[in-house]
Amino acid sequence: MKCSWLPGRNASPDTNYTLYYWHSNLEKIHQCEKIYTDNQYFGCSFDLTKVKDSSFEKNSVQIMVKDNAGKIRPSFKIVPLTSRVKPDPPHIKKLFFHNGNLYVQWEDPQNFISRCLSYEVEVNNSQTETLVFNVKDEAKCQNPEFERNMENTSCFMVPGVLPDTLNAVRIRVKTNEFCYEDDKLWSNWSQEMTIGKKRNSTLYITMLLIVPVIVAGAIIVLLVYLKRLKIIIFPPIPDPGKIFKEMFGDQNDDTLHWKKYDIYEKQTKEETDSVVLIENLKKASQ
The missing domain is CATH 2.60.40.10 (Immunoglobulins)
Structure with a gap:
């Protein structure tokens, strides 16, 4: 106490x-x-x-x-002695699967009558939510596996548990209203026991990393292929105006510019030469 x-x-x-x-x-x-x-x-x-x-x-x-x-x-x-009684946590003895159901066997706390106790079984599964079951005397399982050692032990059949995943089980107990005044004080949780197969986390993580890379690569290849396929099926149409401009437009501009420069230069030289000749004739006559 x-x-x-x-x-x-x-x-x-x-x-x-x-x-x-x-x-x-x-x-x-x-x-x-x-x-x-x-x-x-x-x-x-x-x-x-x-x-x-x-x-x-x-x-x-x-x-x-x-x-x-x-x-x-x-x-x-x-x-x-019937108020605020907190039992010791149960001890799980055995876990096994039979006909698609999970069976749990545990030892009852000492110095207690089994009919005066109520249990709570918790099953944690990686693929489902946490399952919690309230266990009473009438809900306890009947299985030949437990008949040889049933003294001071209890058993419960847990439905809906997947055997191909890892399952963690723990149990707690409290006194009930049949023998005690206070039925709300739970014991500590029992030591956890596991059963089932653990998923290969390395393979799972590797797949998560590889699949997006493969999908991204496939999308890039598909986009490049579609772009080339579009060019082959629908080739670009040439612009006639651009072609004629490249052929004649630039050459005409250069030719005109050259012609203007040449005529101007010739005119300048001819005018200068004629002026010089006239002045020289005047001086000679005088």
């Missing part, structure tokens, strides 16, 4: 506390020796192994917490 409490309001931080407990199967009051601190809480745990199963539902534990200096008013409480 684990008990926890807050320190006194006006208590100093170095105050030491002591927890005492007693129930009907003990001859005297016992002191809890395993006191610990958890953040702002103090706590202590002790064994209840001397409580008989036949009287467990009728028993209660009387608890008192006080400080060693006697400066704080002691706290006293009677706790029924």
Whole structure:
């Protein structure tokens, strides 16, 4: 049994506390020796192994917490053994597939009657969502594989599980309303156990990388091929105006420019020469 409490309001931080407990199967009051601190809480745990199963539902534990200096008013409480019970997590013993169904076998927590417990089985599959099943006595499986060792064990058949993928299974347990007042305190999850085949992640990643490259290359080749095919089927039509311009347009311009330059140059020389000759004749006559 684990008990926890807050320190006194006006208590100093170095105050030491002591927890005492007693129930009907003990001859005297016992002191809890395993006191610990958890953040702002103090706590202590002790064994209840001397409580008989036949009287467990009728028993209660009387608890008192006080400080060693006697400066704080002691706290006293009677706790029924059927309230706030948290079982230990189950232990999975066996997993196997049979006729397309997954069978799970586990050990029940100690010191509990099987009819007083309810289980929850969780199956995680890489290809599907997480599957959660609530297991009761009437839902437990009946299979010859478990008949040889059914003492203190339970079994459940999980439907709709794919055997060709990796499946991770874990279980937790809580007390039910048939034997206990509080039926909402779940145990910790059991250690996970796996079954099935794991997918080759390397091959999967390689395919994801290769396929886009192949598709892109095929698209590029197809575009180049279609462009060449279009040129072969529909060749470009030549422009007649451009052809005639290249043949005659540039040559006419050059010819006219040459002719103008030549005529101008000749005219200039002839006029200059005739002027010089006239002046020379006048001087000679004088």
